[in-house]
Amino acid sequence: MRFLKHDKNRILSGCIIQSDTGEFESERAKVCLIKAILMFCSSFGTIACVLTAFSIEANYALLIVFLLFSALIMSFLRYNPVLFDLSYIAIMFGFIALILNNRTTVNSGYQAMVNIIREEYQNYFGLNYTNEAAEAVSDRYRAVTTALLFLGFFLLILLNLAISSHMSVLWNIVLTFPFLQLGLYIEKRPSLFAMSILLVSYVMTACLKRTGHYRLVTTGKKDSPVMIKRNRVSYKTHGKTMAQLLAWVFVFVVAFSLVAYPVATFATPKQNGTSSLKAATDSVVENITQSGFASLLNRYTASGGVSGGKLGGVARVSADYETDLKVTFVPTSMETIYLKGYTGAAYTSTQWLALDDDATDIKDAAAFWEADSISKAGGLYGKMEIRNIDADPDYLYLPYYTSADELSRAYTIDHGTILGRSPVGKKYTLGYYPYTQLTKENESDQDLPEGYLDAYLEIPDTVSDALNGTMEKIGKTDGINDTISKINSYFEEEFKYTVSPGATPYNKDFASYFLTEQKKGYCAHFATAGTLLCRAYGIPARYVEGYAVSLSDLADSTVEEKMSVDDWLTGENDLEDATVVTVDVPDANAHAWTEIYIDGFGWSPVDFTPASDDTDESEEYSSLMSLFRGLFSLAKGTGEGSGNGGNGSSYSGSTADVSFSDNMFFMAPLTILALAIILFLPAVRFIRRVMEKRRVQSAYKSGAYDEVLPYYYNKLYCAVNKRTGYDMRGEAELPRNFFERLARLSERGTKALQKNRRAAEIFERGVYGRGQIKKEEMDFFIKYVKILKESDLK
């Protein structure tokens, strides 16, 4: 019956090797010990890297002893599978119980580390204010050490699965590298010692995993020291070999670190600069540092378009660049055309609301005034056709100074604003007064109803402190123009435009958070802050959302050649060659701005959003190739040094030219070392050849032909065998046999080979015999070798 277990081939061969009952000394205890050391290196190395990078003080001795002891226990638990199953559950419960028992200290230590790390991040990003977690235990040293003991132990529990069971390099890195990255991201270097320990763990696990000899032979009765798969018997582990390898890996890594670390640090971070991709992710990390992970989530849709006055719920605006509106009209100036959709008058902490119906008594007057005042002086009157492709249908999108009488859709007027709906796919036409500038000629003398502007001067208490603080920084102003100018300047200098500012924390006032902490945002942030600041300076203002059609959009417009300008515009147009055009307005053109009320001129748009010097990251890294480019290109502001404090350090510097030489400088030490490694072996080989040739030449001159002959014989042997395809890896061929083989080859017609008998005789006499050979014979042999090397052997 045993025959049935084996393949027929073996039966025919007459014997069977019973490998499954073979004996092999695995040295299980040593294997467990080495795995424990690896786990310790991984866990302690990770913790030490964080501690040294952030200069966090903790009891290292206690950490080492505790982690090493824990690693040993966990590793040796695997000695017996039953013991492991039972004990691991007990350890888990024990761990949880201990954490619960010491939760105050552990939590305090954790908070302390978070505070320290966050402080470093604040310094790096130049943030002025962040939340600091409360520490319940005043003795930070004790609290941090306790927290690290638990953290290290938890890491060991996971590493025991990753390393002891699977020897997985990937999991080892996944579990440890995120901690390491905390420091790396903000250029905090771990110590050489900590780093080396961690690297030992990485390299050793890689070696053991790749070769596959890490599976512990347990004490189970059926466990075999070998694995058998088909005709292959492979040992599982061998303690002695593993221990020796670990020792060598340790020596190698430490030696390498000692040599390479100074070389690598030759290119300092300042010279290295920052990749533009990292600069892009910096904003995300900055958001997390400032507002936590919740700031990464959009609380409502953020794909562009009008939001109906909602504020602070968008972490990142992700426009799809699809057309929302198609607008047909005759351009009358190079100025941006604002298509107003939503008007917010009352500010809450999270939204701009339209005024309620209590103010209806003034609406008709305001509506009349808005259109009438302009019609008196402008002289131009245009027609516009707007088709809603994908914009929010709850709003009518209208240019400034629309004449409600010619609006082709149903509408109402509320607080001087025309309200209505624009269903998707439908178009509507309207008449409007293209408005270029405020001049004395188009000033109106109409009086407003009493109390009309009060609602546009209201400031909620939640934002008043922030506004006062900001006004102190801006200083006193003189008139509307000066106020607007100073607010604009302040925003441009102190704030940053970004489409990914992060969501405003739930418990924060949108405008206050923006003005005091966040200091970056997109149009809604600037429009809100600008509106409230105007109100604070006594200028009636309101918040508006809609679409902005800029000059660049006009450049990409479609000319409607069949349409007559006269049908679309009356009056004298400053743009003499203007034709009827249709502009595609994408969702990225959605915008928010401020309207201020100017006596005699009515509501005028003011845009407080500063110009952005960097492009939209979503566009920049929308493809794999752009990500790749982002990796290898330097960020703007390179060389200015990030983390210098101030405002968003990384972004504040001047734009640097990203050139190949910049990258090469960064890569210089790396390139030199890589080249040195690559060239090392060929160089050694070349030097050895040169040295050998010099030695042979010297021997030739001194008449020591017995040293010269083997050199030429070897050259001939290699050349002939290479050309004839003779396998040189087998048993060494005797010179006599080689010459006999050459003689057989000579029968094929190479004349030079016919002299091989004499050459063989010279060689044997010169090398093995006592008889000295003459110089003529030596010369003959050398010439013979040269001829043979050049001959056509097959």
Next chain:
Amino acid sequence: MKQIINRTIYALVVLILLAAVFYYRQPFLEMLFLLVILLPAVSFILTKSCFDRIDAEVSFSSTECKKKIPAKLHLTMHNPTLFPLLHIECLLTAESAYYKKGNGTTYVLPAPAYGDASFSASVEFYYCGCFEAKIAELRCCDYLYLWTFSKPIHSRSQIMIYPESDIDFEAKPVSYAEGFDEFEGESQRGSASANVTDVREYRPGDRLQRVHWKLSARLDKLMVKDNEATATRQFFVLLELYRSDEHPEYLDHAVEHAYAASRELLAHLENFLFAFYSAAKGEFCSFPIHNEIELKDALGEAYYETPYDDPHLGLSVYKRSGMQKGCLIVADYEGVQDEVFET
């Protein structure tokens, strides 16, 4: 395949790390990248230099063994260098000239620095013959399993597998019985000494009846009377070395039969000739057998011969040779047949 996967993984790691280096532009990652670049080169150099000096040895714990009784086979790696190697493969084959070559088994063993690692397995033999365990090649993978090295090696160990001792041999051919009876009769009458051709020293296994007591007393050492034939007829055991590819057990049966017949002869006779036809040499090889040791030696010689395809080649050549005399006992896979040739 594993090597290709490992190389792909390595290339991916290098790419990811390169991306990380350019992303962070941190010395630590540059170092890590350098380390990853350097590791294969270091691994290659160390493994190559170490592997060139590594040796493997295969040996059976004994030189002979009975069929179906397991024998110990030791496989040892010798590493005289400072560096350990984790993964050394050696293709071990155990084969006999009598039977088809097996595929062999690949053993993966470590080679600890300045030491040996050995694996012992038991080998069970199902047929008789001379089996040779051999390692022809060593293969080695580097520490990262990116490179493979190989070198020829010539380590071998032989073991002779003899038939079981307790084979029940029942063949009692007429001539065999006749010859035996005749010899026994003469021996009892004391006339057997008439056939004495030589006197030699005692060898273990010689029967006490053959001791020349007088001469032994004179020389002070045991001497025995040797004769050309133990009986009126010379006994001649011919082993047919016929091999059938379809039935490898035939040759084994023939050996068993020859061995059993020889042992039976030894139990009753002084000596006989054990012979087989060597197809390679084209001649008969015969060995005078006086005891079990000589029988094993003769069988051992037969184990080295190349079997032939004709089931009765030995017998037919013998008949054609004109050297027929005595009693021929032919052992083949069917059993034992005898034939008496009168001079």
